[in-house]
Amino acid sequence: MNDLSIRVENLGKRYRIGAHQKRYYTLRERLVNFIASPFDYLRTTLTPPSDEEVLWALKEISFEVKPGEVLGIIGRNGSGKSTLLKILSRITLPTSGRADIYGQIGSLLEVGTGFHHELTGRENVYMNGIVLGMSKQEVDRKFDEIVAFAEMDKFIDTPVKRYSSGMQVRLAFAVAAHLEPDILIVDEVLAVGDVAFQQKCLGKLEEITQQDGRTVLFVSHNLGTMLELCSRAILLDKGQLIISGTSNEVVETYLSQYANQSQAFVTKKYHEGALITQVALLNHHHQAVQVIDYDVSFSIQFEFEITEPIRALSQWVRLENQFGVHVLFAWLAYQQPYQRGTYRALCEIPAQLLTPSRYHVDIGLTNHRIQPYNEAHKCLSFDIISKDRAFDPNDRGWGAVYPKLSWHVDIT
The missing domain is CATH 2.70.50.60 (abc- transporter (atp binding component) like domain)
Known part of the structure; x- marks a missing residue:
């Protein structure tokens, strides 16, 4: 068994800002343009964007997560948390560096993520199980437990497009937690649910880490939850890793890092x-x-x-x-x-x-x-x-x- 669940090395993600959408060219058009003016073609296609045109959402991020560890990710809005999670979930590719994942990942990033809205809740449960490599018989054994946890028995055969955001979160978390991925990634999406269901979810997260030994990456602005649930944490700011350590150390740094930053006013x-x-x-x-x-x-x-x-x-x-x-x-x-x-x-x-x-x-x-x-x-x-x-x-x-x-x- 690998002694790591996640290894991130010098990870970077660059976006072009203020750039116009390039026209799509067919293979035939590209060949014609290259033959007609090869130097212009190479210059326009190979020249990297200037510094004024790019935004580094992540830059030189490195950290490791061990199996069974709960890692909290803290940072203000725009610090790069969601970009990092999307790269780890294989939703988007990094510009530089690498992220090695050892095991299957279940992600709960945004309301509706991983669902086909035209399918019913039941059909989506089985679809997610297949994506995780489970057989129909394995999903059958978990199905009643998923529906009971989400409290969705009356609506499980209703198309997901008719679900409220809270209902989608309920079912999405139940699916992600009960279909037993090796690594579970949970963003601030739990804030959509009611308080009682949030407590239920947090209790389930504690159960799957302590009893099942699965790895969890957790993003939340509720520092109380972060301190109680996470043994370690990292702090991101403007796409860079500020500190990696115990959750107490990282929270204290977060609370003090914006000291002496004046705000302009009229x-x-x-x-x-x-x-x-x-x-x-x-x-x-x-x-x-x-x-x-x-x-x-x-x-x-x-x-x-x-x-x-x-x-x-x-x-x-x-x-x-x-x-x-x-x-x-x-x-x-x-x-x-x-x-x-x-x-x-x-x-x-x-x-x-x-x-x-x-x-x-x-x-x-x-x-x-x-x-x-x-x-x-x-x-x-x-x-x-x-x-x-x-x-x-x-x-x-x-x-x-x-x-x-x-x-x-x-x-x-």
Whole structure:
């Protein structure tokens, strides 16, 4: 038995950007063009694209995964996670390097991936089994278990094109997990399902790794799930491998890697005399970050410049979540005079208050909340993340705030 499930060496994937689609030429046309002008033909066909025309989605990625290992892949949107998974799943080819796969792969990358939408759920189960090299008798033995896990017994003979996205995810995961591929690749697609089914899937992933010894590659923005499920992880950023190590080490690097990255913003000026110049999100160690753990406090710090004396001025901060809901408004209740100079304000927000989400910050300088001087809308964006794997950031049912409160339950 091979001591590796996956070996990736100097893997790279290049895409041409802004290039027009080339016309398709038949073999006869290509021969005519070559005979008519051989040098022009060779120049146009063999000249590589310039640096301005290419985007390296992945560049010089190398790592190894052992059998039975659960590897987490972390990174912001656009970091190259999906491209890597598509190469490992043999959906797309790399531009450079190599990826050696030792065993059969089952992939759950996008809703509907691996399904023929004109076929029924039953027919798709058998089709996927055949693709994995299983006999009809082997799929027969697994079929009832697949349908029961997906909770799809009433719809298994319905064409997949009539399934909702959640139903497709249910059946796709059940097929991928129960048809026993050697390597299972799971992207963020599980976020489509409901919370109860997500927990069911995660429990199944733990079962197939601990009991069956199969290899899993797992992508999720839920760091709590990543820490609990994955023994190792890698961090990607702009197509490059930043760190490979234990999941704890990689998550800590992920939480701190965006420190001191300033975000540009434009202010709206109502009256002369005051101008917001700088905004930052600080963690509990007063370090500039863009990602905050739900369990720690943080602060919003901003600097403003007073260009002429103001008799009374106050500051305010407002937070908007990813659903466009204003969830917090805080302002300095007392007014005070300001002379010319640069000032710094700090608004402290306690831990375990706001629901983990993506947030946008508005800041303002005003006189008695009636006469505004300067405002900066969406001048800063940041994420609050939860390490609780039961939490679903896409579910509005968790509310705008998620405070840890004191509870008392007594028998009456």
